[in-house]
Amino acid sequence: MTSAAPDNTRNRADALPKSWNPGEVEADLYERWVAAGYFAADPQSSAPGYSIVLPPPNVTGTLHMGHALDHTLMDTLARRKRMQGYEVLWLPGMDHAGIATQSVVEKQLAADGKTKEDLGRDLFVQKVWDWKRESGGAIQGQMRALGDGVDWSRDRFTMDEGLSRAVQTMFKRLYDAGLIYRAERLVNWSPELRTAISDIEVKHDEVAGELVSLRYGSLDDAEPHVIVATTRVETMLGDTAVAVHPDDPRYKDLIGTTLEHPITGRQIPIVADSYVDPEFGSGAVKITPAHDPNDFDMGLRHNLPMPTIMDERGRIADTGTEFDGMDRFEARVKVRERLASEGRVVAEKRPYLHSVGHSERSGEPIEPRLSMQWWVKVETLAEAAGDAVRNGNTVIHPASQEPRWFDWVDDMHDWCISRQLWWGHRIPIWYGPEGESVCVGPDEDAPEGWVQDPDVLDTWFSSGLWPFSTMGWPDATPELAKFYPTSVLVTGYDILFFWVARMMMFGTFVADDAAVAAGKDGQYQVPFEDVFLHGLIRDQYGKKMSKSRGNGIDPLDWIRDYGADALRFTLARGAQPGGDLSVGEPHALASRSFVTKLFNATKFALMNGARSGDLPARDTLTDTDRWIIDRLDEVLLEVDAAFDAYEFGKACEALYHFAWDELCDWYLELSKVQFTESEARAESTRVVLGTVLDSVLRLLHPVIPFVTETLWQALTGGESVVIAQWPRPAGVPADTGSAQRIADLQRLVTEIRRFRSDQGLGDKQKVAARVLGLDTAGLSHLHPEVANLGRLTEPGANFAATASVEVRLSTTTVTVEVDTSGSVDLVAERRRLEKDLAAARKELAGTEAKLGNDAFLAKAPEQVVDKIRSRRDVAAAEVDRIGARLSELSDK
Known part of the structure; x- marks a missing residue:
């Protein structure tokens, strides 16, 4: 008969709901954590500091699966370190998202038949701020639903006054160091948005176009001429040369001569350049330096004119032809038609698949366009960012991503930082009446009557300062002293080059200044000590999630259907350094089942009086008790090693199998026998079960915080598992004898269960059996456990075995004779x-x-x-x- 449980544990069991319904408890639990101040970081604390800054999501954004993965992993790290005794700062915030946010507000204006020009710059910017206050930041509510343990009191926005001051300071320091300059260069231009855009905002798609072969020069085959092929016929209006390979014998006599442009009448030279592939097409290419990156490079090499033939809206302009004023796509057709009418279209190939860059925001094909812009000279900055990894100041996880890092930073091109927008950090350059200019710092005033540059900075400029601007740089602050450099950056490998590289460049550039501000005597040269790069999320079939495929998953749907814990466990369990992870509904269902299993196991334990406390003397414990305690220590070491190496999936697998397979499926079942023994044995079992379960709940808390909080409070009566101490190994040598005997018991019971299944016996159907050899196997004291788990009863006087099972254990073979007569309906x-x-x-x-x-x-x-x-x-x-x-x- 099961020993009665103490009343206090039964009361705690009764306090738990009948079943786990996450939707009924998660929101309230989270707000209690925030109200209690568990996530607030104290820079004056004597505890060691640990810090993570949240990669700032766009203010226009919502939580997608990539965010959910990022946030789950960061929260897991932060919660674990908090339990380990660190003073943890997980700093949240949002990016002002220049292009995306301005587009949202412009579309609102367009719905009312207005443009930003109708309002003027000042009123438009004020309207964007109004939108931000009223509608922006929906992602914050979603972060709460996910359980993000961030310090909301330190929430930052890249356009906040303090961060704006940091941006202006950085610009001036780079400018004064000669690392910012203004020049006319080729950029990715969005005619719809009328601004330059960054490489990360350009998505390349395969599109069907037409490859048109054009004849330049004479229409008489006996006279000088060349054939060139292009997919963008309209750009020929800006051609300033034709290039051939210097060793191509077909064009040897033409190199250095000129041909008349078919439409403009200009004389354009034929130049020799090794970039040209003589095996492709005719071996001759047209050069439009102002509208093609490769042509621009050749234009520089050959000192060619670079006329821009399109205005900011993508319309043909300033060519002096009948095509001026036409949209670029209309001009493509009209120019081809004119050339065809003159006999200059030699061939057309349709369809012709080729890669075309499109604006991520507007969806239109981008236009390479020569434009006057502001640039950062990156050579020395990129070198410092590369050296920071080479010398070990920053460690990239996994190390396999290091070559990609070096390939990028060692071959980085100057960075275009200006955008032709109204929403963003205004470039702090002012122009005088005679064309003079000055860079104005945050504590300086521009000369009276001077005019500020109309452009704003690329959003990546301000987000590049994020690790230290959010902590008060350029001022010396307690936050910088305590939490800078940050401990780890968690992000996907797909933005390694765009965001991470910029933070590393800026962080190393102000290293001495930031270190002094932090009171660290210039010892630190980096914005973060570790960079953990995870992979991309794919669907359950390994396909990349996308809107066009319709295979995307809204994490809020999973939170509603399965609970935040199930979502988080699914993502963390699949996360490994640098590897993509596939998720689908079966994974979420499995995670929900795990959470439910944990809930039911804890409720069972409480109903049987389980409680956490000091373990009984080891020599008074059973093999079963020593085995589970030793296994807990082994798993704890495995979990710690995995988390320290950012192997989240490995840590979750270890915890999953220990909790489900060993604690729930084996120890709980074995404990039922011990509960029926003496009161002393029952009490000892309650403490062992409760203490092990206490540790398991704490180990799982960083990944599945809601259910573990509910169960841990019920089990221990403690204030909150959020601030509970992270488990530590007992430091006692493992009992290998107990481990072997339990392993033998498990093998024996497993074979008995397999036999029962093969015989068609029901799970609860008991059969008479005689077990031979337990004494020799050293398992005689575990006979009650074998009988209970194998659903065996003692043989009666008329017992006659109808079948037997032989099970080879570590030292001997045990035979189980079974009488199934009358037990099976044949x-x-x-x-x-x-x-x-x-x-x-x-x-x-x-x-x-x-x-x-x-x-x-x-x-x-x-x-x-x-x-x-x-x-x-x-x-x-x-x-x-x-x-x-x-x-x-x-x-x-």
């Missing part, structure tokens, strides 16, 4: 097995058909094919097993 069992055999054969045939389909194998992701192979193998084994069982029954 007719019903044959019917059940025949049904199962038919299903197994159908599964086998289906999987073999797929694996025999070459077209399927060529298209399906490798992990999908592997899954089908596994299904095929399981089905084949089932066919053999069920067939053998039917043969046995036919003899009875």
